[in-house]
Amino acid sequence: MQVRIWIAGALALAACDRAPRAEGPPVRFAHTLAPAEAAALDELIAGRAPAVEATLLPFSRAEAVLGATLASADDCPDLLRIDATWLPALAAAGRVSPPPPALAARAWLPAGRELASWDGRLLAVPMSLDGLVLIRPATAAPPTPWPPADLAQLEAAAAAATTAGRHGLGLRVDGYWLVPFLRGHGVDVADGTRGTLGIDGAGAEAALADLAALFARGVIAPPPAPGAEAEHEAAAFARGELAILISGPWAYPALATAGADGLGGLAIDALPGAPRGAQLLAVPSCARAPERAWELAGELTAPATQAAWSRRLGAVPTTEDGLAAAAPLARATYAALAAARPLPRHPLSAALFDDLSPAVAAVVAGDATPAEALDGVRRAWTRALAAGAR
Amino acid sequence: MRRRSLALRVIGVLTLAALIPTLAIGTLAFARTRADLEREVVRGHLALIRALGAGLDATLQDARRTVEIAAATWADTRVDAAPASELDRRATERLLARLDRDVPVIARVTIVDPTGAPVAGGALPPGVDLGARSFGGYVGDAAFSAEGAHVPLVVQARSRTGALVGVFVAEIDLGFVAEALRGARLGAGATVTVVDGRGTVVASTDRRAAVGTSRKGDVAIDRALGAAAEGHTSRADELAVFRNLASYQSLRGVRWAIVLTQPERDAYAVAAATRRLTLLVAVIALALALAVGAFLAARLTRPLAALATRADAIAHGDTAPTPPIRGPGEVGVLGARIEEMAGRIGERAELQAALARGDRLASVGVMAAQVAHEINNPLTTVLGYAALLAEDKPADHADRAGLELIADEATRMKAIVAGLLGYARAETDGDRAAAVAPGEIGRLVAALLAPAVRKAKASLTVTLDDAPAIAFDGHALQQVLVNLVTNALHAAPGGAITVSWGPLPGGRIALDVCDDGPGVPPAERARVFDPFVTTKPAGVGTGLGLAVVRHLVTRAGAAIAVDDAPAGGARFRLTVATAPVVPPAEAP
Ligand SMILES: Nc1ncnc2c1ncn2[C@@H]1O[C@H](COP(=O)(O)OP(=O)(O)OP(=O)(O)O)[C@@H](O)[C@H]1O
Ligand SMILES: [Mg+2]
Numbered sequence: 006m007q008v009r010i011w012i013a014g015a016l017a018l019a020a021c022d023r024a025p026r027a028e029g030p031p032v033r034f035a036h037t038l039a040p041a042e043a044a045a046l047d048e049l050i051a052g053r054a055p056a057v058e059a060t061l062l063p064f065s066r067a068e069a070v071l072g073a074t075l076a077s078a079d080d081c082p083d084l085l086r087i088d089a090t091w092l093p094a095l096a097a098a099g100r101v102s103p104p105p106p107a108l109a110a111r112a113w114l115p116a117g118r119e120l121a122s123w124d125g126r127l128l129a130v131p132m133s134l135d136g137l138v139l140i141r142p143a144t145a146a147p148p149t150p151w152p153p154a155d156l157a158q159l160e161a162a163a164a165a166a167t168t169a170g171r172h173g174l175g176l177r178v179d180g181y182w183l184v185p186f187l188r189g190h191g192v193d194v195a196d197g198t199r200g201t202l203g204i205d206g207a208g209a210e211a212a213l214a215d216l217a218a219l220f221a222r223g224v225i226a227p228p229p230a231p232g233a234e235a236e237h238e239a240a241a242f243a244r245g246e247l248a249i250l251i252s253g254p255w256a257y258p259a260l261a262t263a264g265a266d267g268l269g270g271l272a273i274d275a276l277p278g279a280p281r282g283a284q285l286l287a288v289p290s291c292a293r294a295p296e297r298a299w300e301l302a303g304e305l306t307a308p309a310t311q312a313a314w315s316r317r318l319g320a321v322p323t324t325e326d327g328l329a330a331a332a333p334l335a336r337a338t339y340a341a342l343a344a345a346r347p348l349p350r351h352p353l354s355a356a357l358f359d360d361l362s363p364a365v366a367a368v369v370a371g372d373a374t375p376a377e378a379l380d381g382v383r384r385a386w387t388r389a390l391a392a393g394a395r
Numbered sequence: 396m397r398r399r400s401l402a403l404r405v406i407g408v409l410t411l412a413a414l415i416p417t418l419a420i421g422t423l424a425f426a427r428t429r430a431d432l433e434r435e436v437v438r439g440h441l442a443l444i445r446a447l448g449a450g451l452d453a454t455l456q457d458a459r460r461t462v463e464i465a466a467a468t469w470a471d472t473r474v475d476a477a478p479a480s481e482l483d484r485r486a487t488e489r490l491l492a493r494l495d496r497d498v499p500v501i502a503r504v505t506i507v508d509p510t511g512a513p514v515a516g517g518a519l520p521p522g523v524d525l526g527a528r529s530f531g532g533y534v535g536d537a538a539f540s541a542e543g544a545h546v547p548l549v550v551q552a553r554s555r556t557g558a559l560v561g562v563f564v565a566e567i568d569l570g571f572v573a574e575a576l577r578g579a580r581l582g583a584g585a586t587v588t589v590v591d592g593r594g595t596v597v598a599s600t601d602r603r604a605a606v607g608t609s610r611k612g613d614v615a616i617d618r619a620l621g622a623a624a625e626g627h628t629s630r631a632d633e634l635a636v637f638r639n640l641a642s643y644q645s646l647r648g649v650r651w652a653i654v655l656t657q658p659e660r661d662a663y664a665v666a667a668a669t670r671r672l673t674l675l676v677a678v679i680a681l682a683l684a685l686a687v688g689a690f691l692a693a694r695l696t697r698p699l700a701a702l703a704t705r706a707d708a709i710a711h712g713d714t715a716p717t718p719p720i721r722g723p724g725e726v727g728v729l730g731a732r733i734e735e736m737a738g739r740i741g742e743r744a745e746l747q748a749a750l751a752r753g754d755r756l757a758s759v760g761v762m763a764a765q766v767a768h769e770i771n772n773p774l775t776t777v778l779g780y781a782a783l784l785a786e787d788k789p790a791d792h793a794d795r796a797g798l799e800l801i802a803d804e805a806t807r808m809k810a811i812v813a814g815l816l817g818y819a820r821a822e823t824d825g826d827r828a829a830a831v832a833p834g835e836i837g838r839l840v841a842a843l844l845a846p847a848v849r850k851a852k853a854s855l856t857v858t859l860d861d862a863p864a865i866a867f868d869g870h871a872l873q874q875v876l877v878n879l880v881t882n883a884l885h886a887a888p889g890g891a892i893t894v895s896w897g898p899l900p901g902g903r904i905a906l907d908v909c910d911d912g913p914g915v916p917p918a919e920r921a922r923v924f925d926p927f928v929t930t931k932p933a934g935v936g937t938g939l940g941l942a943v944v945r946h947l948v949t950r951a952g953a954a955i956a957v958d959d960a961p962a963g964g965a966r967f968r969l970t971v972a973t974a975p976v977v978p979p980a981e982a983p
Contacts, residue, residue, distance in 0.1 A: 034621075038623065042621075042622040043621075043622065043623025043624075047626075058590070059621030060617075060620045060621050061620065061621055061623060061639055061641050062592070062620065062641070068528045069524055069529055070536075070592065080593065080611075126849040162673075232456075232791070346740075356527060358528075359527055359559075360557070361533075362557075363553045363559075364549075364556065364557035365557070366557060367556050372555045372557075373557065376553075378556045378557050380556065381556045381558025381559075382559075382560065
């Protein structure tokens with residue numbers, strides 16, 4: 006009698022063990038996660054059913070590789086983790102499909118929902134918010150005036166904080182980092198939606214000249230060799246050689262590892278004129294198992310997961326519940342990004358930096374005047390806008 | 396039998412004692428070596444592929460840097476890609492030839508304009524994009540042709556102002572990857588495979604993994620392509636350690652993964668060998684323990700068995716001293732102790748006999764006390780009446796002497812009874828400093844025993860008058876002499892009995908009672924002093940006479956013994972110390 010009860014119990018347990026697992030081919034997930042994020046993903050998907058077959062795409066190559074892969078529809082991934090600036094191009098080419106209503110109805114924060122949409126439709130789900138912010142060591146007294154209300158105040162504070170052995174500001178020689186300077190001078194990058202070139206006029210030249218002057222005066226730390234920016238910047242920050250660092254949440258894990266106090270050692274403030282962005286989860290139209298892909302996207306953006314990743318990586322949640330439960334650093338970043346503006350939402354926007362970044366590098370290196378450099382950018386953007394209009 | 400079982404037990408205990416630590420250490424070694432060595436194996440493999448990966452990456456980045464410098468130099472002052480002159484065209488061609496020559500891994504370099512139209516070095520290889528949104532350059536995915544595997548290295552050529560002038564596309568011959576893998580020192584059965592971002596084999600030491608074939612679906616390859624950095628996995632008895640080269644540098648990473656696989660059997664060969672060795676050592680240790688155990692058991696139990704045999708003999712009463720059994724340590728001590736014990740047991744047996752005798756004497760004492768008590772009352776009556784009758788008789792009455800004798804004898808009996816009571820209570824009257832002149836007692840005894848001597852038709856000669864006073868109670872001496880003479884009368888009726896004395900050295904004298912009867916055989920001489928030892932028929936002798944004598948003599952600190960008399964009969968000799976002062980004569 007008792008034996009039979011035991012056997013029945015064991016069978017029931019075995020059945021329970023199997024029941025909730027959905028079997029099937031693995032979900033193919035192509036991502037651009039940084040090492041710390043990829044490690045967190047590994048833990049999340051370990052033992053998951055259906056299994057997740059993750060493929061890492063280096064951020065620099067991801068857009069091109071995805072473009073080619075999705076165009077050929079050969080070896081198509083089920084889920085993509087992409088930068089929000091890549092969505093317009095993919096959406097315009099009809100390469101992504103919208104999330105199911107249940108997922109779309111989740112309480113996404115407006116900033117995330119905006120960047121995951123194109124042409125008024127939600128075509129992806131936001132995984133995390135990012136953009137440029139001001140990062141300081143939490144233990145150091147802030148420079149004055151603080152927080153800066155505009156670019157002029159930031160430059161003043163950075164100049165004041167510059168001493169022997171310490172630079173007031175750290176940033177990357179890259180078009181994306183030029184955006185707050187452009188906006189501080191009343192211009193922006195080209196806006197494909199309106200057909201404006203953005204860098205016309207004196208404002209852009211002044212912005213570039215401004216940046217170059219800060220480098221020349223040593224207010225901004227000299228640029229490291231290309232390719233090692235992240236490590237270099239984290240090490241300099243940890244050594245206290247940078248009073249203020251302009252960067253985004255993607256840099257937090259490296260900064261936390263290099264510093265003594267971890268993520269808690271970082272103080273975040275708003276950067277005037279900062280660009281705001283997001284990382285999205287999208288399902289390509291060629292996906293073989295879109296439902297499973299959206300299921301995984303739902304898990305990766307679950308408020309509990311977002312809160313956990315905010316504690317672990319400083320990632321900024323994209324859901325209201327996730328933000329409510331997020332770590333202080335992520336909430337501070339969210340607050341700092343409140344006033345930031347996205348780049349113009351256009352398929353061309355991401356490509357603009359191909360030409361802007363070398364121009365900035367040429368000016369900072371002293372190889373070209375701002376006018377000469379911007380002339381080349383103008384030519385390239387005009388060509389691109391014309392090609393895009395066609 | 397007993398010896399055998401003991402030996403087996405000793406072997407068992409020693410084996411157990413060896414087995415428990417062997418098992419414990421062995422188990423520990425097993426568990427530790429497995430975990431540790433496996434971790435070490437993974438660590439070693441990771442170090443190897445890290446070095447391999449770093450080597451490949453360094454080669455590619457070197458080539459990239461060289462092409463970047465060439466591209467920047469070429470584009471520095473240009474506005475567009477088209478050659479400005481014949482001179483310029485030749486300079487460009489020389490630059491390409493130099494890159495081809497000086498950078499060994501570069502197979503071919505092509506320059507195209509921003510639209511992809513060829514400028515120098517031939518046409519754009521198929522499937523290559525111009526590096527848009529790639530931060531100015533990239534290492535592409537591998538392409539496979541009859542000429543071998545190649546990978547495009549794309550570098551945008553920008554002028555001094557940052558404007559895009561053209562694009563350099565260098566084809567890297569992947570032969571260097573295969574060469575690097577061939578140079579790697581791999582463990583037994585291990586293979587290293589490098590795949591590109593699509594899972595296609597770029598190079599491999601595994602003959603089964605042909606260059607250009609896709610390995611997508613292979614668990615290790617898939618894990619490697621998805622990993623942020625490195626890791627390891629184990630499936631189907633094969634260990635795979637991998638590293639994704641895309642993570643080497645965040646922006647310039649090459650979409651490659653490097654995977655090292657090794658059958659677990661080979662990977663953990665050292666662990667297995669260590670385990671086998673541990674097992675062997677354990678078995679040898681156990682065998683040694685058994686052998687040593689057997690030897691020790693034999694050594695230990697041999698003297699133990701001898702001890703057991705000896706103990707058996709002792710149990711059966713053989714307490715005669717023998718040389719002690721030798722043995723190591725405590726066993727030797729035990730042998731010596733057993734012999735000591737045997738000696739003690741012998742002594743104990745003698746002691747016990749003596750004690751039994753004492754017991755008998757004690758019970759005699761108790762009986763004597765009861766008898767004495769019972770006799771005391773009628774004696775008092777006899778004494779009372781004798782005195783009463785004598786009182787009525789005139790001094791010359793014929794009965795008077797008889798009556799006085801009755802009273803005297805009754806009084807003496809009372810004294811004997813008192814003596815018996817004293818014997819029973821083990822009283823030591825000896826501390827009463829007594830002294831007596833033997834001559835007086837001798838006369839009294841002669842008078843007392845005259846009727847008995849007459850009746851026995853014997854003669855009694857007492858020559859004690861000149862004897863010195865001795866340290867002896869008068870009553871006691873009388874009792875001793877009466878008993879000895881009475882015995883002599885019994886032993887030699889009609890014989891001649893002498894009571895004499897002689898000096899001895901050391902202030903002592905000997906009082907001898909001799910007869911010419913049959914004497915006491917030597918074997919009987921010790922026994923005759925024991926109570927109830929008698930040769931006389933019941934009702935005639937009780938066997939107490941000599942016992943009382945010895946008791947009295949011993950109590951007075953004197954000694955008594957029997958041997959042959961000069962005349963052939965028995966001689967009872969009382970050896971007694973002389974008294975320092977001659978006391979006044981005592982009335983009996
Ligand atoms: N003078 C003697 N010659 C030979 N044998 C003797 C002599 N005196 C004693 N014995 C032996 O020793 C025995 C013990 O003597 P003991 O006086 O103790 O007892 P007993 O004479 O037999 O009895 P009782 O109690 O009446 O004296 C005697 O029975 C006798 O055999
Ligand atoms: Mg007698």
